[in-house]
Amino acid sequence: MSLQAMNWVLYDIDPDELEQSEFRILLVMADHADTEGCGVWLGAAKISKLSRLSLRQVRYALRHLQDKGIIRRGDQRLVKHLPGNKRPVVYDLVMDEDRGATIAPQTEEQGCNVTAPQTEEQGCNVTAPRKDSLGCNRGATGVQSGVQHDCTQTQYKEEPYKPREYAHARETQNQPTDRTQALADWKPNLAHHDLADDYKLDVDFEASKFRAKALANDAIPANLDAAFDLWLKRGYEMGLGKPAPDSGSKPCRHTWKCDHVTAILRKFDLNPDTSYDLACGIAAKLKDGVSVDAVCDELRDMRDDMWEAA
Numbered sequence: 001m002s003l004q005a006m007n008w009v010l011y012d013i014d015p016d017e018l019e020q021s022e023f024r025i026l027l028v029m030a031d032h033a034d035t036e037g038c039g040v041w042l043g044a045a046k047i048s049k050l051s052r053l054s055l056r057q058v059r060y061a062l063r064h065l066q067d068k069g070i071i072r073r074g075d076q077r078l079v080k081h082l083p084g085n086k087r088p089v090v091y092d093l094v095m096d097e098d099r100g101a102t103i104a105p106q107t108e109e110q111g112c113n114v115t116a117p118q119t120e121e122q123g124c125n126v127t128a129p130r131k132d133s134l135g136c137n138r139g140a141t142g143v144q145s146g147v148q149h150d151c152t153q154t155q156y157k158e159e160p161y162k163p164r165e166y167a168h169a170r171e172t173q174n175q176p177t178d179r180t181q182a183l184a185d186w187k188p189n190l191a192h193h194d195l196a197d198d199y200k201l202d203v204d205f206e207a208s209k210f211r212a213k214a215l216a217n218d219a220i221p222a223n224l225d226a227a228f229d230l231w232l233k234r235g236y237e238m239g240l241g242k243p244a245p246d247s248g249s250k251p252c253r254h255t256w257k258c259d260h261v262t263a264i265l266r267k268f269d270l271n272p273d274t275s276y277d278l279a280c281g282i283a284a285k286l287k288d289g290v291s292v293d294a295v296c297d298e299l300r301d302m303r304d305d306m307w308e309a310a
Contacts, residue, residue, distance in 0.1 A: 008030070022064060024053065029091060033093055038075070069094055192232065195229065256283050257279065267299075
């Protein structure tokens with residue numbers, strides 16, 4: 001914000017020269033200008049949002065302000081760092097011309113005898129007006145009835161114009177945020193310990209990975225407890241902490257010459273090669289879920305029946 005530009009808009013421009021929409025737009029532009037009123041690079045959409053005016057009103061007012069000589073196109077190199085299709089027009093406020101309002105007249109009876117000592121902080125010499133002076137001066141540097149200001153020292157100095165976004169970035173750079181401090185102080189609660197035990201996860205190791213991930217991505221969750229709860233569940237879904245599957249537990253397909261069928265036949269001094277039909281029948285029963293003991297009992301009954309028939 002430029003104090004000089006705001007004072008120029010408020011006090012130096014004749015109110016009758018501006019419409020209400022133009023005055024609001026000038027206030028927005030002065031808030032983004034430098035000490036000399038230059039370097040205002042706001043798009044029409046941004047001005048519309050800040051001034052509470054429509055885009056059509058903003059464009060109309062900008063044209064009229066240029067026609068009146070109150071604003072003009074500035075140094076377009078200030079927006080050179082932006083993409084070509086997103087570069088707003090840079091405007092300057094024409095503060096070098098005298099557009100002051102008419103000084104209010106004052107009669108001799110209205111004169112004021114006011115004396116004010118000069119202070120080092122104020123930098124101004126304030127003296128009482130003479131009776132033959134106007135006595136009331138409303139200028140860009142202030143309004144005080146019956147007092148004339150004869151400033152002899154330099155007024156407030158502002159820094160050279162720099163984009164507001166860059167200034168904000170410098171202020172917030174390398175400063176610890178509340179969430180960063182909260183992440184450093186955060187520890188897993190009892191519910192996290194119980195959940196990690198159920199999932200067979202090391203809660204301290206997972207918590208260190210959780211902190212490192214949040215800092216690396218510069219995305220610290222607002223609710224750390226809920227985020228770490230999801231972290232543990234996601235780790236369990238990805239197979240972290242689960243016992244490795246047993247490679248020897250793969251179910252047998254039970255063919256006529258598989259190990260299970262061969263073992264059953266050897267109990268009766270048979271083999272799959274010489275008893276192919278019997279081996280296929282045993283494999284079919286095993287596929288249907290019949291236990292090995294039940295198959296063996298059925299073979300013994302068949303053998304006993306064959307012996308009795310003989």
